[in-house]
Amino acid sequence: MKNILFGLCLVAFAANAQHKDYPIQPVSFTDVKLTDQFWSKRIEVNRTVTIPASFARCENTGRVKNFEMAAAKSGKFCTKYPFDDTDIYKTIEGASYSMQVHPDPQLDHYVDSLIAIVGKAQEPDGYLYTARTIDPLNPHPWSGSERWVKENELSHELYNSGHMFEAAAAHYLATGKKNFLNIALKNADLLVETFGPGKRHVAPGHEIVEMGLVRLYRITGKEDYLNLAKFFIDERGKRTYDKSNPDEWKNGMYWQDDEPVTDQTVAEGHAVRAMYLYSGIADVAALTGDKQYIKAIDTIWNNMVGKKIYVQGGIGAIPDGERFGADYELPNATAYNETCAAIGNVFWNQRMFLLHGDSKYIDLLEKxxxxxxxxxxxxxxxxxxxxxxxxxxxxxxxxxxxxxxxxWFECSCCPTNLVRFLPSLPGYIYANRGDKIYVNLFISSTATLQIDGTPVQLSQQNDYPWNGGLKISVNPEKAKEFDVYVRIPGWAKNDAIPLDLYHFQTTNTEKYTVKVNGKSVKYELQNGYAVVKHKWTKGDQIELNLPMPVRKVMASSNLPNDKDKVALQRGPIIYCAEWTDNTAKVDAMAVPLNANLQPVFDANKLNGITELKGEVLNRGSKVPFTAIPYYSWANRGKGEMQVWFPTK
Structure with a gap:
């Protein structure tokens, strides 16, 4: 307990030492308790199934053995990629988030044993990279003959450090222990000694070290870490490439390294790298006040959301390089949409909201x-x-x-990224700024926070995303006047997505309503939020009713693959048709614009879903049709699946 209190005091000290930061602050996941049917099940499965399975895979695939051989300085790197170290880090991160909510002495002991193995693999000066340390004379072919010489391309030395920093910070904040944090700080100090003005220069080939360094800065207040994160960002665009070469590996676009970040205007290159870079830029911009950074990521966000995102929120359309394509290059048949890119997109949009306070970023995050x-x-x-x-x-x-x-995959970044993301979800629901509380996600939960020194408990009870009748209880310790900003989702205001890449076929005329204690109230709509001003007392309740008709989504004329087609949406959920629910082949069915599709809840199907049912056309004849939430496909075997349907 003393360690936890010490840790929280250290964090508070570091925060107070910082003169700039995000104007809006998220309510920490440690201060939010989930009671949500939709999400609690997933997070519990992550705790009881995914985390143990991930640790087991790290052991039986040789990822743990790599650290043991690095400690012994003997053996041969026994997995495929030099970034395989990060699968252990990410699983420790997820386990740390999970243990904060569900104390587990056995898991805690196991994690400590892994951290001890990691620590023994660290070289005396702080270097930690098993792909070289095991056998420095014969390192992994991506690693280069010496430290850092291939960092701007494929060595992933700084990528490994970044994930270690993220995991060590999470472990420290969740447990109060410094065993992993000390390993990370030793490595971070090596980076400070190695890179910077008058030292080695490099633009990291796979970004995330920037985000990780900021995490360490927030814990320690050590400005060297923040300065180094900014240095790595500012190094982009300084390397000589053949700018006329269309190959993105050779012209620098693949690495987001073709131009200085403040000159970049489009989402480009490897999509996961891009999301981590833009998230790191947002962090550094918030902490330094760099307005050029903010202008750049604002411009890039508009490009991605207006021209380079799929209807279900997927990014990185092109399999060759796991990368963004050109503007409007969004083919359905060959869509890539890496899971890690989706997670990175959530990271980035959360940060954009914290910078700007606009609901459009949470709208996209929710999608x-x-x-x-x-x-x-x-x-x-x-x-x-x-x-x-x-x-x-x-x-x-x-x-x-x-x-x-x-x-599992040989490159198993996505499973372990999910492991670390899911238990951190409570930290995305609420935020506050002074006497303003933001309700961003409609996830049943209870949050505790303070408004001008007054403790306030905020709780939600709902059946979202299946039902739009929402209740938010506001319970201050004593009567207190403050503003509650309740997000009105874009889909409830007839916006299929921020900007205009997709739109609903028709306008829904049924309006959302906002009430306090059962009575309609006046509110101001500000940046997509219903601002409810009130002197709150215990037991007060906000009621938000969001009508959820079945909507047909249509694409911009700039997307020829989706011409004369519709996708289906209800509330925040995008739907697809799958082989097992339909007698006709899903790619032979047409959904006319006047097709009447009705929501039907089935508690026994796919862990409980609202599916869409009705009649559509198959070669001119009417046939029964069932659509399921896109997220739930491929849980019942292998077969056909379709998101976009021709209208005739």
Whole structure:
């Protein structure tokens, strides 16, 4: 307990030492308790199935053995990629978040034993990278003959450090222990000694070290870490590339390294790298006040959301390089949509909201979260998608990607990324700024926070995303006047997505309503939030009713693959049709614009879903039709799946 209190005091001290930060602060996941039927099940499966399975895979695939051999300085690196170290880090991060909510002495002991193995693999000066340390004379072929010489491309030395920093920070904040944190700080100090003005220069090949350094800065208040994060960002665009070469590996775009970040205007290159970079830029911008950074990521966000995102929130359309394509290059048959890119997209949009306070960022975060992110893990918690297809014909995708889930991958970044993300979800629900409380996600939960020194408890009880009748209880310790900002989702205001890449076929005329204690109230709509001003007392309740008709989504004329087609949406959920629910082949069915599709809840199907049922056309004849939430496909075997349907 003393360690936890010491840790919280240290964090508070570091925060007070910082003069700038995000104007809006998230309510920490440690201060939010979930009671949500939809999410609690997933997080519990993550705790009881996914985390143990991930640790087991790290052991039986040789990932743990790599650290043991590095400690012994003997053996041969026994997995495929030099970033395989991060699968252990990410699983420790997820386990740490989980243990904070569900204390588990056995898991705690096991995690400590892994941290001890990691610590023994660290070299005396702080270097930690098993792909070289095991046998420095014969390192992994991606690693280069010396430290850091291939960092701007494929060595992933700083990528490994970044994930270690993220995991060590989470472990420290969740447990109060410094065993992992000390390893991370030793490595971070080595980076400070190695890189910077007058030292070695490099633009990290796979970003995330920037985010990780900021995490350590927040804990320690050591400005060297923040300065180094900014240095790495500012090094982009300084390397000489053949800018005329269309190959993104050779012109620098693949690494987001073709121009200085303040000159970049489009989402480019490897999608996961891009999301981590833009998230790191947002962090550093918030802490330094760099307005050029903010202008750059604002411009890039508009490009991605207006021209480079799929209807279910997926990004990174192109399999070759796991990368963004050109503007409006969003083919369905060969869509890539890496799960890690979806997770990175949530990271970035959360930060954009904290910078700007606009609900459009949470609208996009919600779209990604309920669709293209959780589609990456099966309902069993131990089967995964690395990529997230938009259509599967005759049981196969058109680009050799997996049409069915897998228990693991040689490159297993996505399963372990899900492991660390899911238990951190409570930290995305609420935020506050002074005397303003933001309710961003409609997830049943109870949060505790303070408004000008007055403790306030905020709780939600709802059946979202299936039902739009929402209740938010506001319980201050004593009567207190403050503002509650309740997000009115874009889909409830007839916006299929921020900007205009997709739109609803028709306008829903049924309006949302906001009440306090059963009575309609005046409110101001500000940046997509209903601002409810009130002198709150215990037992006060906000009621938000969001009508949830079935909507047909249509695409911009700039997307020829989706011409004369519709996708289906209800509330935040995008739907698809799957082979097992339909007698006709899903790619032979047409959904007319006047098709009447009705929501039907089935508690016994796919862990409980609202499906859409009605009649559509198959070669001119009416046939029964069932659509299921996109996230739930491929949980019942291998077969056809479709998101976009021709209208005739």
């Amino acid at each position: 990604v979260l309920y669709n293209g992110l959780i589609s990456g893990v099966g309902l069993d918690g131990k089967s995964f998608f690395y990529t997230n297809a938009m259509q599967v014909t005759d049981g196969f995708t058109h680009n050799s990607l997996e049409p069915q889930r897998s228990s």
